[in-house]
Amino acid sequence: MRVFLRFCIFFITISIQAQGSISGNFSPTKDFKWLIAYELTPNGERYTKDTAVKDGAFTLEMPVTAQAGMYRLVYAVPQDEFYIDIIYDKKEEVKFNFDLQDGLTITNSIENKWYNEYFSKITTAQDRLLEYYELGKDSKKEYMTILKELQTLQDTYEENHANTIAHKFIKANRSYLPTEYENLETFLKNKKQHHFDHLTINDPILQGSNFLTDKFASYVFSALPVNITTKEQLFTEVIKNVNVTASKIANTSTGFQVRSFHQLWNIADANGMAEVQDYIFKNYLKKVAIANNDQKLVDELEMASRLRIGAISPNITWEINGKKKSLSTIDPAENYLLIFWSSTCSHCLKELPTLHKELKEYEDLKVIAVGLEDDAINWKKVSATLPAFNHAIALGKWESDYAKTFGIQSTPTYFILDSEKRFLAKPESDKEVVEFLEN
Known part of the structure; x- marks a missing residue:
């Protein structure tokens, strides 16, 4: 028994x-x-x-x-x-x-249906409220009807779907709703003040999804004063929001903090907010990434910042007849073209001679071609056939300092710089190089 x-x-x-x-x-x-x-x-x-x-x-x-x-x-x-x-x-x-x-x-799956149904309906209702403000409507009755619909939707889904995983997201998504009419400026101010009220930041399931990181991004880049008129004002307000968000997640795991700050960094990058990117990286992301033993991410982001459009190119040096030359001291030009190639690369041997010929008509352009090589023997022979280019060599090929500094993954790789040696474009081929210079 x-x-x-x-x-x-x-x-x-x-x-x-x-x-x-x-x-x-x-x-x-x-x-x-x-x-x-x-x-x-x-x-x-x-x-x-x-x-x-x-x-x-x-x-x-x-x-x-x-x-x-x-x-x-x-x-x-x-x-x-x-x-x-x-x-x-x-x-x-x-x-x-x-x-x-x-x-x-x-x-x-009833639970997945609830989850998707809730977010679809609440988003539609929230859009109606935003549309009310955007269209400058003044009907208090319509305004209160929209608020009531939002409140009813939220309450109904929270009450009917308790003790489920979906409920975690539904409850955390509860947002600020006025009890009476508010103009847009007052509404946005109050909405920002109450943004974190219902976010259960330490819930591991919410942390694992994109939900919380998306909420942080919404706060950082959208919870802004309506009277911003300059880029400087915008960046100042966004950085303030970054600091508030950082204080909210200070006691979470380093892995979650890395994900949160990395997403903010990516959004700043996509929107051309270099100052915000640098602030996030220097003040938060680099520290938590190192604490999380993620040196690879640190290296990748440092390289991305180093090579982003608008950044001044790292220096390159070479010799001509025993005299040292460098990108930083080269004669002024309207544009500079950096080419990373190899004398053993078939694509390079096909593209570079054609490009060498086509670029002769561009008098205010200087070309620096960096050979990523195992040795200098073949490089000397091939580079001699491209006399209009300034030639530098990087022994060690993919492990060379230049390959690492410029993040070279394949050859040929092209960078076009402006007169101040700032990155303008990163063409994918010799044809794209010519097209960019023509336009």
Whole structure:
């Protein structure tokens, strides 16, 4: 009897921890071949499982050890662009259809349906409020109707879907709503003041998803005064918001802080806010990345800042007839072209002679060609056939200082500089070089 009892207890335990699954159908079928599932954690993505997609269909039998939470299903590269985020609660079998044009349709998961339905409806209602302000409407009745709809939606979804993973997101998404009419300036001021009221910043599931980092980004780049008129004012206000956000996440894990600050850095980069980028990196991101043993990220961001459009190029030196020359002291010109090539690179041997010929008509252009080489023997022969270029050599090829400083991943690589030797463009080919100079 005792043996039987132990067997039953063990069997029940195994049953409770039984595997669940995520399955679905992709369209067009020819565009989907493989799927990788990652658990989203505060410190980043954790590989869970992968499977082939056959004729547009797949089934992921989730491991028994898989935790309930948010999972990212990556279906193409780059992985940070082509993915679907799904709630996996270990209770439901998750099924969906995904079409590249029509998007995601959940077919067999009540919790995922709630999640998507809530955010769709609340976004539509919030857009109505923004539209009210943007159109300069003055109907107090319409205004209060919109507020009531927003309040009812929020309350209904919070009350009806408690004790679910979806509820964590729904509750944390509760935003400021006035109790009476407010003009736009007052509304934005109050909305900003209450932005963090309902964000459960230490919740690991919220930290693992994009939810919190998106909320931080919204605050930093959107919670701004309406009377900003200059770039300097904009950057000042954005940096103030960065500091507030930093204070809110100061006690979270370093991995989560790295992700949060990195996203803010990326958004500043995409919007040409170099001053904001540098501030985020120097004051927060570099410190937490080093604390998180992520020197690779530090190196990548330092290189990105060093090579960004508008930055002054790092120096390059070479010799002509025994005399040292450098980019920093070269004669003035309207433009400079940096070429990183190799005498053993077939693409280089095809593109550079053609480019050498075409650039002869550009009198106010100076070209510095840096050979990434294992030795100087072949480089001397080939570079001699391109006499209009200034030639420098970087022994050590991919491991050379120049290759690392300029982040060279392939040859030829081109950079066009302005008269002050600031980066203007990074053409992909000799043809793009000529097109840029022509325009």
